[in-house]
Amino acid sequence: MTIFERSKKGRKAFRLPESDIPEYSLPDRFLRRTPPELPEVSEPDLVRHYTNLARKNYSVDLGIYPLGSCTMKYNPKLNEKAANLEGFREIHPYQPVETVQGSLRLMYELKKMLCEITGMDDMTLQPAAGAHGELTGMLIVREYFKNRGDTGRKKVLVPDSAHGTNPASASMVGFEVVEIKSKNGMVDVEDLKKLLDEEVAAVMLTNPNTLGLFEKDILKIAEMTHECGALLYYDGANLNAIMGKVRPGDMGFDIVHLNLHKTFSTPHGMGGPGSGPVGVKKHLVDFLPFPQVKKNGELYELFVPEKTIGRVRSFFGNFPVLVKAYTYILTMGRDGLERVSEMAVLNANYLKKKIEKFLEIPYNGFCMHEFVASAEKVFRETGVRTLDIAKRILDFGVHPPTVYFPLIVPEALMIEPTETENKETLDKYAEILERVVKEAYENPDALKNAPHNTPVRRVNEVLASKKPVFRWRG
Amino acid sequence: MKMKKYTKTHEWVSIEDKVATVGITNHAQEQLGDVVYVDLPEVGREVKKGEVVASIESVKAAADVYAPLSGKIVEVNEKLDTEPELINKDPEGEGWLFKMEISDEGELEDLLDEQAYQEFCAQE
Numbered sequence: 001m002t003i004f005e006r007s008k009k010g011r012k013a014f015r016l017p018e019s020d021i022p023e024y025s026l027p028d029r030f031l032r033r034t035p036p037e038l039p040e041v042s043e044p045d046l047v048r049h050y051t052n053l054a055r056k057n058y059s060v061d062l063g064i065y066p067l068g069s070c071t072m073k074y075n076p077k078l079n080e081k082a083a084n085l086e087g088f089r090e091i092h093p094y095q096p097v098e099t100v101q102g103s104l105r106l107m108y109e110l111k112k113m114l115c116e117i118t119g120m121d122d123m124t125l126q127p128a129a130g131a132h133g134e135l136t137g138m139l140i141v142r143e144y145f146k147n148r149g150d151t152g153r154k155k156v157l158v159p160d161s162a163h164g165t166n167p168a169s170a171s172m173v174g175f176e177v178v179e180i181k182s183k184n185g186m187v188d189v190e191d192l193k194k195l196l197d198e199e200v201a202a203v204m205l206t207n208p209n210t211l212g213l214f215e216k217d218i219l220k221i222a223e224m225t226h227e228c229g230a231l232l233y234y235d236g237a238n239l240n241a242i243m244g245k246v247r248p249g250d251m252g253f254d255i256v257h258l259n260l261h262k263t264f265s266t267p268h269g270m271g272g273p274g275s276g277p278v279g280v281k282k283h284l285v286d287f288l289p290f291p292q293v294k295k296n297g298e299l300y301e302l303f304v305p306e307k308t309i310g311r312v313r314s315f316f317g318n319f320p321v322l323v324k325a326y327t328y329i330l331t332m333g334r335d336g337l338e339r340v341s342e343m344a345v346l347n348a349n350y351l352k353k354k355i356e357k358f359l360e361i362p363y364n365g366f367c368m369h370e371f372v373a374s375a376e377k378v379f380r381e382t383g384v385r386t387l388d389i390a391k392r393i394l395d396f397g398v399h400p401p402t403v404y405f406p407l408i409v410p411e412a413l414m415i416e417p418t419e420t421e422n423k424e425t426l427d428k429y430a431e432i433l434e435r436v437v438k439e440a441y442e443n444p445d446a447l448k449n450a451p452h453n454t455p456v457r458r459v460n461e462v463l464a465s466k467k468p469v470f471r472w473r474g
Numbered sequence: 475m476k477m478k479k480y481t482k483t484h485e486w487v488s489i490e491d492k493v494a495t496v497g498i499t500n501h502a503q504e505q506l507g508d509v510v511y512v513d514l515p516e517v518g519r520e521v522k523k524g525e526v527v528a529s530i531e532s533v534k535a536a537a538d539v540y541a542p543l544s545g546k547i548v549e550v551n552e553k554l555d556t557e558p559e560l561i562n563k564d565p566e567g568e569g570w571l572f573k574m575e576i577s578d579e580g581e582l583e584d585l586l587d588e589q590a591y592q593e594f595c596a597q598e
Contacts, residue, residue: 387507387534404534410505461533462559465510 002472003049007039013046056455058399059269064425066351068370068402068414069163069210071240071262072269078331079266079324088323093315097302104300107316108293110326111277117329117337118236118256119249120279124288126317130237133257133276134169134204139309140255140280140287141202141231142173147287147307153201153230159187161211161406166204166235175201182408185211185363189220196228206235207251208242208368210406210414212348222252231255231284239263240418241345241369244338254281264325275321291316343419344369347426351417354430358437362409370416372409375437379411384440384447386411391458392439392450396432479542479582480591486566487542487585489576494543497570498530498561501595506532509561514550514572521547521574523581528571530561539571543581549573 041049059065065072083089091100111123127133138156145153156170159180167177180203181191187205196203203225207215215221225232234248234256240263248256260275261268268274280288289312291302316322332340345368352361352371359373375386390400390413402414417426440447451457479487484502488495503509511531521527521541528539550572554560561569576582586594 385507404507407535462508462510465531465533466558 001049003039003041003046004037004472006041006045006049009040011040011042011045013041013043060267063398064417064421064429065399066401066415066417066421066429067399068212068372068416069237069405070269070402071237071259071369071416071418072399073240073262073265073418074420075265075267075324076328076331079327082327083320083323085323088320097300101300103316103319104293104302106326107322108295108300110322110329111279111293113326113329114258114277115279117243117247118234118239118258118279119247120256121249121282122285122288122292123277123279124292124312125275125277125322126289126311126313127257127276127278128313128318129261129272129274130235130257130259130276131165131169132312133259133278134165134233134235135172136276136278136289136309136312137233137255137257138169138173138175138202139312140278140284141233142175143287143307143309144231144284145201150229153199155200157192157195157200157203157230159205159209161185161209161408162204162206163210163235163237164405166206170202170204185209185213185408186215187217187221189217189224192221193224196224196230198229200225200228200230202231202233202255204233204235205253206238207248208238208370210238211363211372211409212238212241212367212370212416213363213365214241214368218251226252237262238369241341243341244334245341249279249281254284255279260321260325265328266321266324273318273321275318275325277317289313340419341369344417347417347419347421348415350423351415351426351430354427355415355433358434359413369418370414372406373413373415374409375411375413378437378440382440382444384444386413388444388447388450389413389433389436389440392436392447393432394451395453396436397453398429398432477582479585479587480594481540481542481585482594483540483542485539485542488570489582492576492579493548493573494545494576495570495573496539496542498539498565499591500565502537503562503565503569506530506537507534508532509558512554512558512561512571514552514554515547517547517550519547521545523578523584530558541574542585543574543576543578545574545577547572547574 060072060074087102091103107125111125115123127136154176155178156175157178157180158166159182161182170177178195180195181188207218209215222232231254232252234253236256236258239258256279258277260266286306287309288305290304290308292305294301294303348367348369348371352367355373359375360377361371362374375389379385386403390403393400404412405414476490484499486497486499509530509532513529515527523541523544525541526538527541530537551570
């Protein structure tokens with residue numbers, strides 16, 4: 001039931017204070033003819049409505065959320081406290097810069113810290129999330145080559161294991177996407193060599209890749225890419241595995257995007273708000289979007305980079321997310337961030353060891369922050385698919401892993417426990433998964449009809465894709 | 475001349491004289507899961523072997539369909555617009571995607587016969 005359906009004329013959950021400004025009549029053309037259609041409910045109705053909705057939800061504050069590629073780590077409440085400080089909360093983006101020096105300083109220092117973490121020379125904090133960062137990065141690539149008069153570069157190479165957003169972002173900017181084949185779960189250097197020519201503008205990579213494997217040939221790949229005159233782009237979705245250990249800038253990447261909402265612990269999922277800063281090396285800093293923040297003596301100022309691709313977001317991006325990420329980085333410190341990555345990798349390897357006893361791990365080796373299991377054998381032997389396994393996991397009150405991604409693994413379950421789960425939680429999760437897999441052999445119908453204990457049972461995904469309903473009234 | 479052949483990219487091709495009917499194999503539809511949308515080529519389009527000619531979207535993924543041979547598209551299965559699930563129900567029958575006029579019969583040699591395709595799937 002929606003809040004609109006609960007509405008009864010005349011009920012109120014608020015009382016406006018007496019107006020202390022004289023009445024003023026607006027020109028007739030600005031007046032609306034019909035009252036706004038807002039729900040009318042009492043305060044208890046309002047509180048109960050949203051509390052009940054929240055109870056039907058699942059979040060990382062309730063338990064483990066090992067969605068591979070999403071880095072659903074616990075978000076410290078201190079971040080929220082900082083973002084809620086009056087000085088950040090009560091400002092307006094149109095205020096004169098002299099009156100928001102603290103916020104500008106935060107943005108300036110945050111981009112410096114992120115540059116240090118990634119090994120880049122400058123950064124924009126504007127993009128609203130990861131895929132928006134990719135789009136910004138690809139616009140920079142296009143502008144860079146246009147500026148050099150090198151207009152024949154129409155292709156962007158993307159591995160077959162990449163996040164789906166990579167080819168989408170490249171093609172939105174007008175590039176033709178060409179797939180690089182994987183070999184043993186890594187970029188096939190021989191295949192890449194064949195694809196690299198003077199028509200290639202960029203190679204987009206994630207390292208560690210979506211299988212949770214570190215691309216060992218990365219230095220060779222960077223060298224080959226640069227030799228052919230193309231740029232190397234880093235998808236920062238998996239940065240949580242390498243902080244303090246190795247930097248994309250040192251691996252040879254020219255452009256990186258980060259997902260502050262993943263690696264730097266701000267709440268996300270179900271559409272944000274996220275933040276996808278884009279960092280670049282020296283030869284690309286003039287192309288960054290505006291406004292950029294710089295320091296002039298003791299003052300922070302805004303400026304427009306010389307060859308900017310333009311604005312990619314209104315105002316300054318999702319500013320409160322920046323405050324949370326800044327708080328997180330200062331709280332953890334250099335050593336703390338390094339330990340985050342160490343624990344993320346350790347947790348993933350620990351869980352993998354437990355899970356490989358009852359599920360296949362197609363590219364099994366030492367993994368980074370995540371790994372991909374396959375339920376193909378279970379499907380062949382019982383007819384139970386990965387989707388059914390994921391739905392059944394819900395019955396045990398925890399969140400399932402990412403499923404059917406990356407595409408190169410059949411019946412994939414992609415698991416990223418993150419550093420914030422303890423040993424007991426990981427043990428329990430492995431137990432649940434083992435029990436579900438066993439059940440597939442003993443009572444497959446229990447899985448095919450799952451979930452049984454959730455507020456919403458199995459949804460019709462075909463209908464949801466074909467005829468999505470986004471509004472409650474037609 | 476009448477024969478049925480397969481590709482390593484999981485299309486089937488049923489050839490009768492100079493016209494080839496193309497769809498995706500049962501194995502491919504099993505991998506994809508429930509199909510929700512099919513993007514078909516325009517009739518009259520000239521395609522080269524190996525070119526992307528159609529795409530199929532399922533609840534899990536989107537997959538490209540490659541032209542198994544060179545030639546001209548002469549007909550598409552318009553029923554799929556409203557009933558994309560035909561690809562799951564009857565992938566190698568009513569769920570066909572398009573028909574094409576073959577321009578180079580020599581290319582037929584590169585296609586797999588049923589046994590070779592089954593072996594290829596088992597290995598993959």
